[in-house]
Amino acid sequence: MAICWLRYCLLRYQFRPSWFSFFVALLVISACIKLGHWQYDKASQKLQLQDQLDQAMQAAPVALPPQLDDVQAWRYRQVHVSGQYLPDYQILIDNQVHNERAGYHVLTPFMMQGTEQVVLVNRGWIAVGNDRRLPVVSVPQGAQRLQGQVSIPSNKYYTLESPQAEAGWQPLWQNLDLDKYAAAVPFSVLPVVLRLNPDPAEPELVRDWPKPAERITTHIGYAYQWYGFAFTAFAIFLYLGFRRKDVVGVSEYAAPEQAQATPLHGHQPGASPSQAKPSGVKK
Numbered sequence: 001m002a003i004c005w006l007r008y009c010l011l012r013y014q015f016r017p018s019w020f021s022f023f024v025a026l027l028v029i030s031a032c033i034k035l036g037h038w039q040y041d042k043a044s045q046k047l048q049l050q051d052q053l054d055q056a057m058q059a060a061p062v063a064l065p066p067q068l069d070d071v072q073a074w075r076y077r078q079v080h081v082s083g084q085y086l087p088d089y090q091i092l093i094d095n096q097v098h099n100e101r102a103g104y105h106v107l108t109p110f111m112m113q114g115t116e117q118v119v120l121v122n123r124g125w126i127a128v129g130n131d132r133r134l135p136v137v138s139v140p141q142g143a144q145r146l147q148g149q150v151s152i153p154s155n156k157y158y159t160l161e162s163p164q165a166e167a168g169w170q171p172l173w174q175n176l177d178l179d180k181y182a183a184a185v186p187f188s189v190l191p192v193v194l195r196l197n198p199d200p201a202e203p204e205l206v207r208d209w210p211k212p213a214e215r216i217t218t219h220i221g222y223a224y225q226w227y228g229f230a231f232t233a234f235a236i237f238l239y240l241g242f243r244r245k246d247v248v249g250v251s252e253y254a255a256p257e258q259a260q261a262t263p264l265h266g267h268q269p270g271a272s273p274s275q276a277k278p279s280g281v282k283k
Contacts, residue, residue: 025233080147083112104172121193
């Protein structure tokens with residue numbers, strides 16, 4: 001029966017897509033596949049970063065040097081550093097969310113002991129106040145010994161800030177741009193940020209740093225979604241490409257059910273052809 005239907009469809013229809021639909025389908029399918037590969041590559045990169053984080057967390061903390069020859073090699077490393085904070089150049093990074101609550105990241109420059117080099121320290125997340133005023137975050141005074149994780153801030157972000165520099169020191173920043181920060185302060189800044197480990201002495205500052213693996217499944221899900229769009233576009237292209245043939249005499253190839261359901265003239269169901277009574281013949 002399936003073969004009969006296939007023969008019937010091939011006799012009645014043929015695949016004749018237009019050039020316009022062909023190029024549209026090619027463009028859509030190619031774009032969806034490319035976007036799927038892009039999301040899958042991002043998942044692979046996050047997986048590599050997570051492996052790097054796991055290895056760094058197992059290593060013993062080392063002293064942070066005042067000069068970094070290979071910045072990428074220090075990503076996620078556990079380090080310790082001694083010195084003192086410079087509270088006058090502390091900044092707050094806006095639009096930071098923790099447990100669905102808006103807040104800020106508090107970043108304070110830290111002068112490394114025995115050098116003129118400064119490392120920017122992310123001291124943690126603090127919630128936004130009810131009146132939307134900037135929170136007043138105290139800074140520890142005197143010599144300090146810090147321990148935390150090295151982070152390399154991304155230079156890819158969207159901002160609504162004006163590119164023109166504003167007069168005076170601005171404590172609230174929309175994004176962390178280390179080059180912009182280094183140009184605004186009167187000291188040299190390392191091209192990394194130190195994320196402090198949790199400290200009971202500062203409970204108001206949350207130090208729950210994100211892990212690369214948290215978004216791997218999201219990227220893979222997006223990749224499969226784009227691949228699904230590509231398959232759907234291909235199926236629609238095939239469906240719209242089949243057209244009915246304009247051939248005289250095709251109607252004689254009736255559907256299999258119709259051909260089987262039409263009995264011989266005068267033939268009764270259940271009777272053999274020899275028992276059928278011819279039309280117009282009387283006994």
